[in-house]
Amino acid sequence: MGVISRLFRSQSSNAAEILFERNARQRSLQEPRVAPVLPASEVFTPSQPKSGRRQVVGRDAECARILQALQEDRANVVLYSERGRGKTSLSNMVVEALRRSNVIVARHTCEAGSNFTSILRGLMQDLPVSLLAAPRRFDQCEGCEAALPDRELRPNDTLTLPDALACRSLVCVIDEFDRVEDRNTRTRLADAIKQLSDRDVDFRFFIVGVSEDLDQILGQHPSIQRSVLGVHLPLFTDRDVAKLISKGGRESGFEFPSSVIARVAALARGMPYIAQLLGLRLVQAARARGGTVVSEEDFHAAVNRLLSDANPRVVDMYSALTQRGTDLEMMLSLRRIATAPQDAWGRLHVAVSLDGGAVVGGRQIPPASWSELLAVSVLQATDRDAGLFVFAQRALMHHVLLMAAQEAAHHVTDNGQISPVANVARRLPMVAPRT
Ligand SMILES: Nc1ncnc2c1ncn2[C@@H]1O[C@H](COP(=O)(O)OP(=O)(O)OP(=O)(O)O)[C@@H](O)[C@H]1O
Ligand SMILES: [Mg+2]
Known part of the structure; x- marks a missing residue:
């Protein structure tokens, strides 16, 4: 092949490649992008918190509020709710956003045996050793643990941490704080928050725990009320x-x-x-x-x-309450309450009637059922004066709803009749929507 024809061939194949690439680029701009399909167990993760902005749904308002408190208001944050409502997933979102704005974040998850010293050590162990301002004193220290004195820790040991670490601002996230049994830990952490706030040190705590009440998490410490923002995580809409x-x-x-x-x-x-x-x-x-x-x-x-797969404890509780499914009045009462309108935190509005019964979200609960539900603490008052109650065990509420859904699917009894419970259940709206 002559030089000219080789040149021509290579030029024309180059031109064809360029044309092909340009067409492909145009095609890819016009065609909707097909995202790769993921395994269901990676998408629906009931046993795992979500780990970042792209995985979560909603929670923008709560995330913004927590970021503002930590970064602009220089406040500490306590995030609390019942189990499984999404606290760790939200805290992951917050951590991701903080790290994007170059805030150094240390994280620690508590256990029953944790105490003030082990929590602070755990937090420092989570930081890369490169953050230490001075060389390590002990080789056996993990991460930035060497920034802490080698003894039992006191609240004022936190004051020197920002100097011991080469960082402008530090946020320490403590998850599962409700699990800590040691009572002193709460007081010490509150003292540390007080001392840090008084000195205006750029170091905040973001504490996460299971509770329906802020005071249950940290205890009552009037001295830190101004420096702590409590965020009671709402349910999803x-x-x-x-x-x-x-x-x-x-x-x-x-x-x-x-x-x-x-x-x-x-x-x-x-x-x-x-x-x-x-x-x-x-x-x-x-x-x-x-x-x-x-x-x-x-x-x-x-x-x-x-x-x-239901928890046997919840199954037993339901069975005992409904006399193994024979107490029709109790079954209906439970269904009425489980489908009554609730507020953003799952609270039900209850008006106790003169006969000792109750009206829950407009639904009548007979006196016998209502008094039993209170006696065995299925329902608990969160604010008795305002008539606000919650299911003490929300798992029981879900069990009641699942039983109702199952019943609705098999509502014909053996003798061809519609079962009385299903009959009433079918007339009840399954839920009062919350948008
Ligand atoms: N914003 C969200 N978007 C999608 N799924 C979420 C969201 N928040 C929580 N979840 C899902 O809900 C479940 C519970 O979430 P998570 O573990 O964050 O709750 P938690 O309040 O920390 O629970 P616990 O009290 O047991 O520590 C998980 O399956 C998680 O994937
Ligand atoms: Mg959690």
Whole structure:
């Protein structure tokens, strides 16, 4: 082949490649991008917190409020709620945002045996040794542990930490703080917060724990009220639950019809953990059937699965309350309460009636049922004067809803009659939507 024709060939193949690439680029701009399908267990994660902005649904307002408190208001934050409402997932979002703005973050998760010294050491161990301002004193120290004295720690040991570390601002995240049994730890941490706030040291605590009440987490310390922001994490709205399910469907390659999403929202009642668990079981049921569109049949399979996996303690509690499913009045009372309108924190508005019964969200509860539910602490007053009550065990509320959903699917009794409970349950709205 002559030089000219070789040159021509290579030029024309270059031109063809350029044309092909340009066309491909145009095509990729025009065609919708197909995201890779992820395994359902990576998308719906009932047993794991979410680990960053892209994985979570909602929580923007709470995240912004916590960031503002930590960064602008120079306040410490206590994030609290019942179990499984999304505290660790939200704290992961906050940590991600803090790190993006170059704030140094140390994290520690407490255990029952943790105390003030072990928590501070755990936090410093979480930081890279390169942050130490001075060379390490002991080789056996982990991370930045050498920034702390080698003895039992006191609240004022926190004051020198920012100097011992080469960082402008430090946020220490302490998760599962409710698990700490040592009472002194609460007082010491409160003292440390007080001393840090008085000296205006750029060092904050972000404490996370299970509680319905701020005082239960840190104890009552009037001296630190001004320097601590308490954030009581609300439940998801039904719209958040719907987003969680549709997002998970898109990511795992399954379609959730709106009727199924509405049922999931009714059962989850704002609880992200239940939404994740139902999402996973629904996708598994559809996959077992060989379908990619989740059906009513899958919904019933998922409900049955959740009921068969239910915590035996909750099953026993339900069985004892309803006399093994024979106390119709109690079953209906539980269903009325479990489907009554709730506020953002799961609180129910209760008006006690003259006969000793109650009206919960407009639904009548007979005196015998109401007094028993209080006596065995199924319902607890969070503010008796305002008539606000919560389910002490929200798992029991979910069990009641799951039983109602199962009953609605099999509402015909052996003799062909509609069972009385199902009959009433079908007339009750499954949920009062919260948007
Ligand atoms: N914003 C969110 N978006 C999507 N899923 C979430 C969100 N928040 C929580 N979840 C899911 O809810 C469940 C509980 O979340 P998480 O572990 O964060 O709650 P928690 O309040 O820290 O629980 P615990 O009290 O047991 O520590 C997990 O399955 C998690 O994936
Ligand atoms: Mg948690």
